[in-house]
Amino acid sequence: MLSAPAIAPKLARAAGSHAARPNVVYILADDLGWGDIDEYNAHSAIPTPHCNTFARQGMRFTDMHASSAVCTPSRYSILTGRYSWRGRLKKGVLNVESPDLIEPGRMTVPSMLKDQGYYTAGVGKWHLGLGNAEKTDFTKPLTPGPNQHGFDYYFGIPASLDMAPYLYFENDHAVELPTIQDAGANTPHGYYYRPGLRAPHFDIPQVLPTLTDKAVELLHQRAQHKEQPFFLYFAMPSPHTPWVPLAEYKGKSGAGLYGDYVAEVDAMIGRVLDTVHALGMDQNTLVIVTSDNGAWWNDQDIATYPHRANAGWRGEKADIWEAGHRIPFMARWPGHIPAGSVCDETASLTDLMGTLAAILGRPLPPDAGEDSFNLLPALERQPHSPIRKDIIELSTTGMFSIREGNWKLELGLGSGGFTPPVEVEPAADGVRGQLYNLADDPRELYNLWAQRPDIVARLTKLLDQYKESGHTRY
Numbered sequence: 001m002l003s004a005p006a007i008a009p010k011l012a013r014a015a016g017s018h019a020a021r022p023n024v025v026y027i028l029a030d031d032l033g034w035g036d037i038d039e040y041n042a043h044s045a046i047p048t049p050h051c052n053t054f055a056r057q058g059m060r061f062t063d064m065h066a067s068s069a070v071c072t073p074s075r076y077s078i079l080t081g082r083y084s085w086r087g088r089l090k091k092g093v094l095n096v097e098s099p100d101l102i103e104p105g106r107m108t109v110p111s112m113l114k115d116q117g118y119y120t121a122g123v124g125k126w127h128l129g130l131g132n133a134e135k136t137d138f139t140k141p142l143t144p145g146p147n148q149h150g151f152d153y154y155f156g157i158p159a160s161l162d163m164a165p166y167l168y169f170e171n172d173h174a175v176e177l178p179t180i181q182d183a184g185a186n187t188p189h190g191y192y193y194r195p196g197l198r199a200p201h202f203d204i205p206q207v208l209p210t211l212t213d214k215a216v217e218l219l220h221q222r223a224q225h226k227e228q229p230f231f232l233y234f235a236m237p238s239p240h241t242p243w244v245p246l247a248e249y250k251g252k253s254g255a256g257l258y259g260d261y262v263a264e265v266d267a268m269i270g271r272v273l274d275t276v277h278a279l280g281m282d283q284n285t286l287v288i289v290t291s292d293n294g295a296w297w298n299d300q301d302i303a304t305y306p307h308r309a310n311a312g313w314r315g316e317k318a319d320i321w322e323a324g325h326r327i328p329f330m331a332r333w334p335g336h337i338p339a340g341s342v343c344d345e346t347a348s349l350t351d352l353m354g355t356l357a358a359i360l361g362r363p364l365p366p367d368a369g370e371d372s373f374n375l376l377p378a379l380e381r382q383p384h385s386p387i388r389k390d391i392i393e394l395s396t397t398g399m400f401s402i403r404e405g406n407w408k409l410e411l412g413l414g415s416g417g418f419t420p421p422v423e424v425e426p427a428a429d430g431v432r433g434q435l436y437n438l439a440d441d442p443r444e445l446y447n448l449w450a451q452r453p454d455i456v457a458r459l460t461k462l463l464d465q466y467k468e469s470g471h472t473r474y
Contacts, residue, residue, distance in 0.1 A: 020359070021116065021117065021118070021229040021359075021360060022286045023231070023281060023284060023285040023286070024229075024232070024285070024286050024287075024356065025232045025272065025285055025286070025287045025288070026232070026233050026234065026287075026288050026290075027234045027272060027287070027288065027289045027290070028075075028124075028233070028234065028235045028236065028292055029238070029239065029265055029289070029291045029292070030160070030236055030237055030238055030240040030292055031071075031238075031240040031241075031291065031292070031295050031296055031317055032239060032262065032265065032291035032295065032327070032328060033291070033294055033295025033309035033310045033311070033323070033327075033328075034294065034309075034310055034311050034313060034323070034326050034328055035295075035308045035311030035312075036048065036295060036309050036328070037052065037055070037328050038051075039052050039055040039056070039060060039330075040060070040062075040311065041308065041311045043306075044307065044308075045253055045255045045259055045305060045307035046253040046255055046262045046263055046266075046307065047252060047263055048262065049266065049270070050269050050270030050273060051328075051330070054287075054289060054330055054332060055330045056339065056340055057332045057334075057339050057340075058330060058331050058333065058337045058339060059330065059331050059342065059343055059379060060328075060330050060341070060343070061329040061342075061344075061345070062343070062344050063326070063344055063345060063346045064290065064326070064327055064328070064329035064348070064349070065326055065327065065346070065347070065348050065349070065391055065393065066291070066292055066293045066294075066325045066327055066348075066349050067084065067348055067349055067371075067392070067393070068084060068293065068325065068393065068394045069293050069318045069319055069324030069325045069394070069416075070092070070093050070293055070317065070318050071093055071127055071240075071292045071293060072084070072089060072093040072101070072127050072128065073089055073091075073093070073394060074292040074293055074349060075125075075126075075127055075128055075235070076089065076101060076102065076128060077348075077349060077350045077371070078109070078292075078349045078350070078352055079102070079109050079149070080102060080106055080107070080108055080353070080368075080369070081109070081350050081351070081352065081353030081354060081364075081369030081370065081371060081372025082106075082350065082370045082371050082372070083370075083371045083392060083394070084394070085394055085398075086370070086470060087103060088103070089101055091395075091396060091397060091398030092396055092397075093127070093159075094128070094129050095159060095163060096136070096158045096164065096165055097135045097136040097165075098129040098130075098159075099129045099130070099131055099132055099136065100128065100129040100130060100131060100144040100145060100148075101128045101129040102128060102144075102149050104144065104148075106368070107364075108149045108150045108353075109150070109231070109352055109356060110122070110146075110149065110150030110231055110233065111149060111150030112353065112356070112357065112362070112368075113150070113229075113231045113356065114150050114152065116362065117228065117229065118229050118230055118231050119152055119222065119225065119228050119230040119231070120150055120151050120153075120231045121151065121152060121153045121154070121222075121231070121232050121233070122146055122151045122153070122154040122155075122156065122233040122234075123154070123155050123156055123211055123218065123232070123233070123234050123235070124156045124157070124211050124215075124233075124234055124235035124237060125156060125159065125161070125237045126145070126154070126156050126157070126158055126159065126235070127158070127159040130142040130143075130145045130158055131144070131145070132144065136158070138167065138174040138177060138178065139174075139177065141172045141173060142169055142171075142172045142173060142174070145169075145171075145172060146171070147171050151233075153218070154169075154170070155168065155169075155170045155171075155211075155214050156168065156211065157169070157207065157211075157237060160237065160240055160241075161204060161237040161238070161242060162192055162193040162194055162241045162242055163193075163194055164178070164182065164184075164193075164194050164195065165178035165196055165198065165199075166178060166193075166196070166197070166198040166202045166204065167198070167199040167202055168199070168202065174199070176199040176200060176201055176202070177199060178196075178197035178202075179197065179199070179200060180197065180198045180199070180200055181197060182195060182196060182197070182198040183195050184196070188257065189256075189257075189300070189301075190241055190242065190257050190258055191241075191243055192241045192242050193241065193242045204244055205245075205246060207237055208237060208238050208265070208268055209268065211234075211236065211237065212236075212268040215234045215272055216272065216275045218232060219232065219272070219276060219279060219281070223279040223281070234272060236265060236269075238261055239258060239261040239262045239265050239295075243258050243261045244257075244261065245261045245264045249261070249263045249264040254305060254307060255301075255305045255307035255309070256304070258295075258297070258301070258309070259305070269289060273287065282334055283334050283335065285333070286331065286336075286359075287331070287332045287333070288329070288331045289328070289329075289330045290327060290329040290330070290349065291327040291328055291329075292327075292349075293318075293324060293327065294310050294313070294315070294316060294317045294319075294323045294324045294327060295316065295317055295323070296316055296317040296318075297309035297310055297316055297317075298418065298419070299419075310323035312442070312443060313442070313443070314443050314444045314445070315415055315418075315419045316417070316418055316419055317417070318395060318415075318416075318418040319415040319416060319417035319418060319419050320393060320399045320400075320410050320415060320416040320417060321410075321415060321419070321444050322438075322444060324395060324415075324417055325393050327349075329347070331379060336379065337380065341381065343378050343379075345386060345387060345388075346386070346387075346391055346403070347373070347375055347378070347387060347388060348371070348373070348388070350369075350371045350372050350373075351373045351374070351375050351387075351388075352372065353368070353369040353372040354369050354372035354373045354375070354473065355372075355375040355379070357369065357372075357374070358376045359376060364473075366471070366474065369473065370472065370473055371392075371471065371472045371473060372473060373387050373388050374387065375387060389404060389405070390403060390405075390462065390472070391403050392466065392472070395416030396416070396417050396418070397416045397417065398416075399411060399412040399414075399416030399417075400412075402463040402466075403438075404459060406440075407435070407436075407459065408435070408436045408437075408438055408444070409433065409459040409463070410434040410435070410436075411432075411433045411460070412424075412432075412433055412434070413426055413432070413433065431447065431449040431450050432449070433449055433456070434447050434449060435447060435448045435455060435459075436448065
């Protein structure tokens, strides 16, 4: 269901027109929860004024999902429009030294846009592997990497900010080699990063502002080339651990270091949004702000602070339950997306490719964006049937779920992620999974597996069909 004060005008799609090729700024936070932003959770203990204003300027989705409850598979799906378990990564995440994950020759969002005349740039956390070797050698060219997958330019960090070695890379090379042994840290709660090598000038608390500086710099550069549309993928490394807010943000929230770091994330998002505005890019730029999965906010955090990073959804990051993958998603495009609108339709981060292809009037081939649907009718409030009839999720341990309408089937017992119990061995004569009706039971408390074997059988068969077919889009 959609609500908004007015219907947005239809998009003009004149071939070759820059008006039909908007700039795209995609801001991807890391572990930002559905309940962190005031516009989603009125009881949030974290000030998020920039995200609040942005949400009111465009459309806010309430039922948006990452394709996985953890970051690497989610990022693969964003850039390829394909569920990650169809490829090389069946579960979990890559480490810093893992090889390139995206298959050679596979269409990505940046490669598709580049073919349509866009300049494509990425800043921030990559976490999709670099190079061909089993263990990445940062003294050698980091190929294949972002440049081989459609990015004209990339500046960022190889993986999560708590994973060694700690360094920046630019395009195909390390900016500075990691030569210092860092002991890591694991106290206080959330101030966690693994021991390992670090580049001499890599200062962990300064990574988020440094990456934001680079994103702002790129926007200024593109303002000098107004004849060419651009795509900026800004993959923030935060508020993922380590929770390292700068001094000016400490104490800004009622949710400890995590909340203060989210406040900094909001401020950095604000810097990017303010730059888009100051450069006069607002009218012809589609801006999206979202997260790669749910927040890591466990029972200890809930008991300590008056904050619910995942609002009332069950579980946390990595879980198959809703908190693992239901995420904030806000989009603004003046003249196309009505301000102050809310979309309750089920959607996925895999849908970026299908949506941009529709904006460009470019049909996707069968071997690209196999799980990417077109959200444009919902964004523009045009008459349409539900964009998706179902959605598939994956927990960090590899537990699948499939949801059709309000019915959600989870093929296992336990969270499948971080929340205990992670896995539960079914009794010999007991249920083997979980089935919930989210309309009646949004917190997933009442397992209907035994009561509705017909739904269990139907959704299990449907999931098997999707696995075997290699696609859900067609």
